[in-house]
C-alpha cells in the first residue's frame with residue numbers, strides 16, 4: 001500500500017513535471033503567449049505615464065522545433081505602409097509547424113502615426129519612434145514604448161530585422177543597412193542576413209552610437225547588445241506595390257532559410273552595390289519643389305536634383321548633388337520647407353566590406 005502510494009506520488013510528480021516543462025517552452029511577449037507549434041497574438045501594453053497609454057500589436061510564432069529567436073519589427077513610422085503590410089503577410093504566411101525557433105513579429109509600433117496618417121513622428125509626443133532607444137520607463141509615450149520593446153523583444157532575441165521604407169513624402173528605391181561592430185561572429189551572421197535578404201543596394205552604416213544607454217536606433221540597440229541585426233527599406237510615398245512587398249516578404253523568408261529557421265535554401269545576392277555613406281540634401285526655404293531626378297537614378301556631383309519656386313512661379317533655388325551617387329530617395333511632394341529632405345544620395349563604396 002505504501003509502495004502503491006509512492007508510485008502514485010511519483011506518477012503525479014512526473015505529470016506535474018511534464019506540465020512544468022511544457023509551460024517553460026511556451027514563449028510570451030506582452031499578452032501573446034504561444035506553446036511550441038503555435039501562433040499567438042496579443043499586445044505589448046505601454047502603460048499611461050506623462051501622456052496616454054498605447055497597445056502595440058505583437059505575434060509570437062513558436063516553432064515546432066526549438067531554436068533561435070528572431071524579431072521582425074515594423075511600423076516605427078506608421079505611414080511606411082509597405083513595411084507594415086509585409087509583416088502582415090508574414091504573420092499569415094509563416095507556419096509554426098515549419099519553423100525552427102521562435103519568431104516575434106511586430107507589424108506596427110507607431111499606431112497613432114498610422115491612425116492619424118502622420119509621417120515620421122508619433123503625434124502623441126512628436127518624437128520619431130526610431131530615435132529614442134533604449135527608451136525610458138518614465139518618459140513620453142515613444143520612450144516608454146521603446147523601453148518595453150528593448151526589454152521584451154531586443155533583450156530576448158538572437159537576431160533582429162527592422163523594417164522601413166519611403167514615408168509619405170519620400171520616393172525611395174529599396175535598400176538595406178548593414179553595420180560592422182568589430183565582433184567577428186556577430187558581423188559574419190549579420191552580413192549573411194543582409195546578403196540573404198537580397199536587396200541589391202546595401203549601406204555600410206558607420207559611426208553609430210556604442211553606449212548601450214544611448215543607442216538611438218532599434219537595430220543598433222540590438223547590435224550593441226550582441227545580436228545580429230539589419231535594417232531593410234522598400235516602398236514609397238504611401239503606396240503598397242506588389243514588387244516592393246515581394247522584396248520584403250521573400251527577403252525575410254530567404255533570411256530565415258539562411259538562419260536555418262525555415263527549410264530550404266536562401267537566395268543571397270552575390271554582388272550588391274555597397275554604399276559607403278549617405279549625403280542628405282536639405283531644403284533652405286519654403287517653396288514648391290519640382291524634382292528632376294527619380295529614385296534609383298545615378299547622378300554626378302553638381303547635377304541639378306530639381307528646382308524650387310516661390311508661389312508666383314519664380315525659381316528661388318536649384319539644389320544640386322554635392323556628390324556622385326545613387327538617389328536613395330527624393331522628395332515626393334511639392335511641399336518643401338527649410339530643413340525638409342530634398343534627396344538622400346548614396347555614395348558607392350570602392351570595395352565590398
Ligand SMILES: [Zn+2]
Nearest residue numbers: 077080164165
Ligand atoms: Zn522609417
